[in-house]
Amino acid sequence: MARNATGSGGGTGDGTGPGSGAAVPERLLAEATRLFAEHGYDRTSVQEIVAAAGVTKGALYHYFGSKDDLLHEIYGRVLRLxxxxxxxxxxRATDVRDRLAEAAADVVVTSIENLDDTKIFFRSMHQLSPEKQRAVRAERRRYHETFRSLIEEGQRDGHFRAELRPDLVVDFFFGSVHHLGTWYRADGPLSARQVATEFSDLLLHSVRRP
Incomplete structure (x- = not known):
């Protein structure tokens, strides 16, 4: 994970002078994301990343312990958001149907807005250390559990079909979300918001009581 990601300049060895250190992690992450997307994680070297970011290896290791820390953080920042x-x-103290619709739309929009990050991660996650893989799975499980709790609340309130298994609903929905990287194009006919609205509508129609 990123270390001292909000730290200020000086002593990083990036050659950009005092006061500029706060931008270094973002530059490294941006260039790592671009290079991993273009060439693949395993075919991108640390030297290529630091050269593209205009920093030294010392600067990279000041903020990130290794190349797989960069990969971990590329997805970690999206998942935290x-x-x-x-x-x-x-x-929120609003109708659970509205909250589930908003939650479903939000994860679609944020996934599309960070599509390179999520595509890179799912393609390369197996190359993380076992410890980092476990950490990511735990973070994703917590997200899915919160999402599932909205479905369970709607079932208790009588809004959603009682016979549905909430865990399968979550797996089905997020399977579609994770598939976005295989077909969505920013220059395509649908905006992120249009896709989000349709995904959200499909989910709500599938769980709502007749």
């Missing part, structure tokens, strides 16, 4: 947004949606 999505988790924070879902937690805020789930905590």
């Amino acid at each position: 999505q988790t924070a947004r879902l937690d805020a949606i789930a905590a």
Whole structure:
């Protein structure tokens, strides 16, 4: 994971002078994401990443312990964003149907907005250390459990079909979300919001009581 990602300049060895250190992690992550997307994680070297970011290897190791820390953080920052947004949606005192619809749309939009990050991660996750893989799975499980709790709440309130298994609903929906990287194109006919609205509508129609 990123270390000292909000730290300020000086002593990083990036050659950009004091006060510029705060931008170094973002530059490294941006260039790593681009290179991993273009060439693949295993075919991208640390030297290529630091050269593209305009920093030294010392700067990279100041913020990230290794190349797989970069891979971990590329997805980790997206998952943290999505988790924070879902937690805020789930905590609202509004109709659970509206919260589930919003949560479903939000994860689609944020996935599309960070499509390279998620594509790279799912393609290369097996190359992380076992410890990091376990950490990511635990973080994703917590996100899915919060999402599932909305379905369970809707069942208790009589809004959603009682015979459905919430865990299977979550698996089915997120299978479609994770598949976005195989077909969605930013220059295609549908915007992120249009896809999000249709995914959300499909989910709500599938769980709502007749």
